[in-house]
Amino acid sequence: MYHRRTMQRKPSDPSRAPRPTFGRSKRSQLSVIDYTLAKRALLRDAQAGLQSVNDLCDAHPELMRAAKYVGEPTRSDCPVCKKDKLVLLAYVYGDRLKQDNGRVWSIDTGMRMAAADPDTCCYVVEVCRSCQWNHLREAFTGRRAATG
Ligand SMILES: [Zn+2]
Numbered sequence: 001m002y003h004r005r006t007m008q009r010k011p012s013d014p015s016r017a018p019r020p021t022f023g024r025s026k027r028s029q030l031s032v033i034d035y036t037l038a039k040r041a042l043l044r045d046a047q048a049g050l051q052s053v054n055d056l057c058d059a060h061p062e063l064m065r066a067a068k069y070v071g072e073p074t075r076s077d078c079p080v081c082k083k084d085k086l087v088l089l090a091y092v093y094g095d096r097l098k099q100d101n102g103r104v105w106s107i108d109t110g111m112r113m114a115a116a117d118p119d120t121c122c123y124v125v126e127v128c129r130s131c132q133w134n135h136l137r138e139a140f141t142g143r144r145a146a147t148g
Contacts, residue, residue, distance in 0.1 A: 029115050029142070029143060030111065030114055030115055030122075030140040030141065030142060030143065031140065031141045031142075031143055032138055032139070032140055033138065033139040033140075034137075034138055035135070035136045035137055035138060035139070036137075038136070039079075039135045039136075039137070042056065042135065043079050043080070046080070053080060056080060056133055056134075056135075057080060057081075057128070057131045057132040057133045057134075058132065058134070059127055059132040059133070059134040062104070063089070063104065063125070063127060063134060064127070064129070064132060066089055066104040067087050067089055067127040067129050068129060070089065070104070070105065070106040071087030071088060071089055071127060071129070072087060072088045072089070072106060072107045072108075073085060073087055074086045074087065074088060074126070076126075078128035078130060078131060078133055079133070080128065080131050080133040081128060081130050081131035081133070083130045083131070084128050084129055084130035084131075086126045086127065086128055087126070087127055087128075087129060088107050088124055088125070088126055088127075088137065089104055089105070089106070089107070089110075089124070089125050089127060090104065090105045090106065090107050090109065090110025090111070090122050090123065090124055090125070091103070091104055091105075091110070091122070091123040091125060092105055092109075092110045092113045092114065092120060092121070092122050092123075093120065093121050093123070094113070094117055094119050094120030094121065095119060096117060096119060096120070097113070097120065107124060110122040110123075110124070110140075111140055114140045114141055114142050115140075115142050116142065117142060118141065118142040118143065118144040119142075120141070120142065121139055121140070121141045122139065122140040122141070123136055123138075123139045123140075124136070124137045124138045124139070124140070125137060
């Protein structure tokens, strides 16, 4: 579906593409871990001078590139530089993904992948395109059918 080197989406026949069926109920089909508290603690340490801001704003060049192209805009200001709005990206991990394991995706795609396979985990990362602040925000896994 994606060009392996450039990550560009190949044109496909829209009538044959499966329509996303999640929409509003997407989150209800996924288990969520929230990392807000860990993030707040880190930012508090930075404000108190216990943690270097340079260490927090260390986004990998590949992450910055992805943030530019597939990052989903938010209305939240960057908590570090307050100069830019944060964008969201998804890292998806799962053994069955093979060469796609650990790759960066848009939030929608990442959540769809997690919902499709309970062994897959979608990590949502917030990124500031100005100062390169980046932090895990939430992690989603597909709900496994409850078996003893
Ligand atoms: Zn920033």
